[in-house]
Each structure stands twice: as structure tokens, then as C-alpha cells.
Amino acid sequence: MKIAVLPGDGIGPEVMDQAVKVLHALVSDGLALEMEFAPIGGAGYDAAGDPLPAATLDLARQADAVLLGAVGGHRYDSLPRPMRPEQGLLRIRKELNLFANLRPAVLYPELAGASTLRPEVVSGLDLMIVRELTGDLYFGQPRGIHINAAGEREGYNTMRYSESEIRRVAHSGFRIAMKRGRKLCSVEKANVLETSELWREVVVEVGREYPEVALSHMYVDNAAMQLVRNPKQFDVMLTGNIFGDILSDEASMLTGSIGMLGSASLDEHNKGMYEPIHGSAPDIAGQDIANPLATILSAAMMLRYTFSLDEAADRIETAVRRVIAQGLRTLDIYTPDTTRVGCAAMGDAVVAAL
Ligand code: NAD
8 A cells, every 4th residue: 555645835744744653653563554755835846846746746646545734835925826836736636636525524522612613512523525626616617707798797607517527426425424424415506506406316316326325415505504503413415516615614614623624535446635624834834833633634534535444544533532532732722721732742642542
């Protein structure tokens, strides 16, 4: 099992060091993981004049999975757009055809105070949003701004999904539901949009192949409301690109800490790129205060979804729960009744808890 490790910029290398430590601990226990490192983002630009150097892309293509830290930094903000760190990220997602984006929102009971919602509404939350990533309004043609018949400027975008695009992401959603609580809620706007009408039809068809999964449907406006009213009703939410963009940010904020959440983007064969949802946090880089748990949990997702190593993934997730229960906290989740630790010490604590 070969992993391309791309630490990136800012806090990326610090948090990645901790995830690699945890994976090394599993290797010592006999897991056959091989890790190879390469630069991306600003680090790619510094090393090879390109935010996605050809050698990095080659490595990512050969590997079974990619583990990424974060990219970006003020130093690169004045570069021409194609040379900016974020372009490296967009390109690698496209090159690897990663169309299914997985965004979990998990809230450990001990951290319920960090949410803006009442603790009883969010404590123990564990949901997964599966968002289609390469189609929909963001990519649909035609698009543009033109002068219309009335002589004024008019902007337009096209929401479109082909049957095969819906089918493949629906399969991803159902496969993930099979690994979790076997409940899938498909979110669209079929009462108004034809694209959504087709979405619902195809999801129902695919659902017949997964009879153990309880399938439900919800309009997106209601889903946005239910996420803050009673988020624990959901296990897996399956949705298109624009609805998923909005709902996944909403869901991540239910948990209150950006440093705790991982994510994945998968292709048809479950090859994936795994990364924390946070950015490179230049404001805290190099100070050993970043929270590495989002990256460590991304590595656990990688073991579960690409390598089907559910037991190893469970071990990491349980170890993270344990360090939280022990009261260890990085600065972003620290409260006066807990013990403050740095980034590296948090990584060590997770390894010890394994
Ligand atoms: P950010 O996520 O980097 O930081 C937002 C805030 O959260 C900051 O105050 C930061 O200190 C804090 N934070 C983030 N991760 C943390 C962690 N693990 N532990 C503790 N605190 C953490 O977002 P931003 O400030 O808007 O962007 C900074 C840079 O990151 C920009 O260059 C941006 O383009 C880039 N970015 C990259 C990605 C990515 O690589 N996927 C995503 C978002 C932003």
C-alpha cells in the first residue's frame, strides 16, 4: 500500500509529521504501508517553479492514496494565478478525477462546548456529507456574462448532471453508508429543478442495489434547517456540488473546531486524496501550536475508505477519542479545565494511546 505524502505549506508539515508518526506506529505493528514524500503548493513552487510539480503528480498517480497537509502562504499571494499554491490543489483533484468529496462532522462529547449550538443538540454528532465535486453549476456549460435582448448585462450558469455522473457518486454514497450506520439521505431540490428530479430517480435506482441501506430524500432548504435543528438524525447525506459546498461548511461549523475535521476526495476505484479541512494557517505556523488531529483523522479515513482497513482506522479514531477524554488539548480547543499541549506532544499522545 503506497501513500504519497504531500505536507505542503504553513502548518502542513507540522501536522503531517504527527500523522506520519501515527502511521509509522501502525507499520511497526505490521501494517504494510509505504510512504513517499513530495512538495505541493508553495513548497512545489519553491522546489520546481510549479505548485504541482510533474514529479509530485507522477507520484500521486502511482500511489494508492494521497495524504495532504495544506497549501498557501502570504509569500505566494502576488504570483500569477496559475502559479499560486491553491492551483496545485485544484489541479491534482482534477488530474486524479476525484469526484466524490467526503466531509465528516464529528463532535466528541467533551468538545460540545466549542459548538455555537446547545450541547445536547450536537454532543455525539457523527455525520458524513458526500458531495459530488466535478459537475453541477460550477462546471456546467453554457456559462458567462452577456448583453441580453434588453441591452443589459446578464450572468448565467447551467446546472446539469448526466445520469452517469449521478450514478457513480450515488454508488460512493451507498458504499460509505454500508461502512457506517446504513442510512443515506439524498439532498436535492426535486420540487423545482429538473436536474434534481433526475438526481432523485437515479439515486432510487442505485439504491435498489443496496437494500440494507435505508434511503430517504430531503429538499436542500429543509436539509439546511434540519442540520441546525436536529443534526444527529443524519448518518450519510448525499448531494450535488453546490448544495454540498454549502451544507458541508454548515455541518463542519456545528463542531466548532476546524482543527478536528478531516476530509477525503475519491475516484471510482476508491483511490483518494485525504486532507484536513483547514488551510495552512500562516498565523500559527512554526510555533508547535497547531492541532494535528484533523490530519491524523484524515489518515484514519484513508485506511478505511481506500485500503478497507477498518480495524486500523478504528484504532486511530479510538486513540483520538482517548486523548480528548484524557483532557489533552491544543490551543484551538483549550479550556481552563484541560491540559494544554503542543502539536508534537498531541501526536505523541495519540501514538501512546494507540
Ligand atoms: P485557515 O484554515 O488556514 O485558518 C483559519 C483560522 O483557523 C486561523 O486562525 C488558523 O490559525 C486556524 N486554524 C486552522 N487550522 C488550524 C489547526 N490545525 N489548529 C489550530 N488552528 C487552526 O484559513 P485561512 O486563514 O483563510 O487561509 C490561510 C491559507 O490557507 C491561505 O493561503 C488559503 O488559501 C489556504 N487554504 C488552504 C486550504 C487547503 O490547503 N485545503 C484550505 C483553506 C485555505
